[in-house]
Amino acid sequence: MQVILGAGGSIGTELAKALKGYTKHIRLMARNPQKVNTDDELFKGDVTNANDVDKAIEGMKVAYLTVGLPYNKKVWQNNWPVIVQNVIKSCKKHGTKLVFFDNVYMYDADEIGKMTEESKINPPSKKGKVRAALAQMILDETKSGELKALIARAADFYGPGIKNGIFNETIVKNLKAGKKANWFCGTQFKHNLTYTPDAAKATALLGNTDSAYGQVWHLPSSEAWTGEQWINATAKELGVKSKVQVAPKWLIKIMGIFIPIMGELHEMLYQYNRDYVFDSSKFEAQFKLSATSNKEALRQIVKHS
Numbered sequence: 449m450q451v452i453l454g455a456g457g458s459i460g461t462e463l464a465k466a467l468k469g470y471t472k473h474i475r476l477m478a479r480n481p482q483k484v485n486t487d488d489e490l491f492k493g494d495v496t497n498a499n500d501v502d503k504a505i506e507g508m509k510v511a512y513l514t515v516g517l518p519y520n521k522k523v524w525q526n527n528w529p530v531i532v533q534n535v536i537k538s539c540k541k542h543g544t545k546l547v548f549f550d551n552v553y554m555y556d557a558d559e560i561g562k563m564t565e566e567s568k569i570n571p572p573s574k575k576g577k578v579r580a581a582l583a584q585m586i587l588d589e590t591k592s593g594e595l596k597a598l599i600a601r602a603a604d605f606y607g608p609g610i611k612n613g614i615f616n617e618t619i620v621k622n623l624k625a626g627k628k629a630n631w632f633c634g635t636q637f638k639h640n641l642t643y644t645p646d647a648a649k650a651t652a653l654l655g656n657t658d659s660a661y662g663q664v665w666h667l668p669s670s671e672a673w674t675g676e677q678w679i680n681a682t683a684k685e686l687g688v689k690s691k692v693q694v695a696p697k698w699l700i701k702i703m704g705i706f707i708p709i710m711g712e713l714h715e716m717l718y719q720y721n722r723d724y725v726f727d728s729s730k731f732e733a734q735f736k737l738s739a740t741s742n743k744e745a746l747r748q749i750v751k752h753s
Contacts, residue, residue, distance in 0.1 A: 449471060449473040449475070449507055449508050450470070450471045450473070450474055450508055450655070451474075451491070451505060451508040451510075452467075452512045453504060453505075453511060453512065454477070454478060454495060454513065454515030455476035455477055455481055455514070457516040458605070458644050459516075459647060459648060459651075460478075460512075461484055462645050462647070462648030463514060463648040463651055463652060464476060464484035464485060464488060465484060465648065467652050469652070470656045471509075474487075474488050475488070475489045475504065475508060476489065477495070477500075477501075478493075479493070479494060491503070495513075497534075498538075504538075505538040505541075505542055505544050506542055507542070508542070509544065511535065511539055511544050511547070512549065513546065513548050515531060521712065521715075524575055524578045525578055529582070532585055539597070540594050546595060546597035547598055548586055548597065548598070549600050549651060550600065550601040550602070551601065551602060552602075553575055553579040554570075554571045554576050554579045555569065555570070556569070556571075556572070557722075561722060561723040561725055563724075564727045564730070565663075565666055565730055569583075572718055573716055575712075575715070586599060587599070596662070598655075598660050598662065599664045600647075600650065600667055601666050602642040602666075602667045603641055604639070604642070605642040605647060606642075606749060607643055607644025608644075608645075608752035608753075609752050615641065615678075616753065618630040619678065620753050621753070623682055623690075624753060626688065627691070629679045629682070629683075629692045630695060631692055631693075631720075632697075632713075632717060632720040633695075633717055634694060635675030635679065636674055636675070637720065637724065638673065639672065639674070640671060640725060641670050642670070642726070646667065646739050646740050650735075650737065653735060653737075666727060667728060667731060668731055669726045670740075675692075676692070679692050685743075685746045685747060686750055
């Protein structure tokens, strides 16, 4: 019996499919949950509500926290600590193991060119500071022995059918419509990605491997291509001409005055003005599983776009 908290997003949906290989009883918690598998149990609730979280986790062996909040630092600052505290409290109460799906925002900017599980924690952004605090909260509880938990960390991700995903929206959708793909800062820098089906399969495997707990794991991720390589390969798969529009940092700052999401993105541009290489060799060596190739992932994304 396992529950996905925040089951409606791209990771939660893929995770529900992957968990079928490990458990017959999957509970999906969301504000408006929808079945992924025909026998999923739906639980309507709000992760910021402690009572809802407690009821969702009760009786579950493993809880996966895959919530995706609006990309807004104030929302993150206000809601994320409440959510994680609710989940930790209930997992401890019910003896439920916790798997926290995380990102890379807490790493020092100088570590972005070679990120490992041992990279220095020194977030340069406000959203990164929130993520660092959450991870530390979970790790502290784990070290105290009161909570059995692990952190599954992904790079920026892409995958088939993702709604509002940056890669799908700014590259695939634009090129398909005959427009220029959008990239930030410079297409000469490397940037690898995590394919959502890979992330889900790896997260399910970690959640059902007892020895994986008490650790941080980088999920299997793609070969690091430059922005130019990503755009050219996507255009080739779509059968269209490769065209790109690069938005420099100063322009994004100005755009942020009028477009809120651009304002939120501005503090994260340090991830685009240098190489961004996410190392998942620890996971791959331990479980003998590697990421889907970039070309195959793009083929699936285009097929379902």
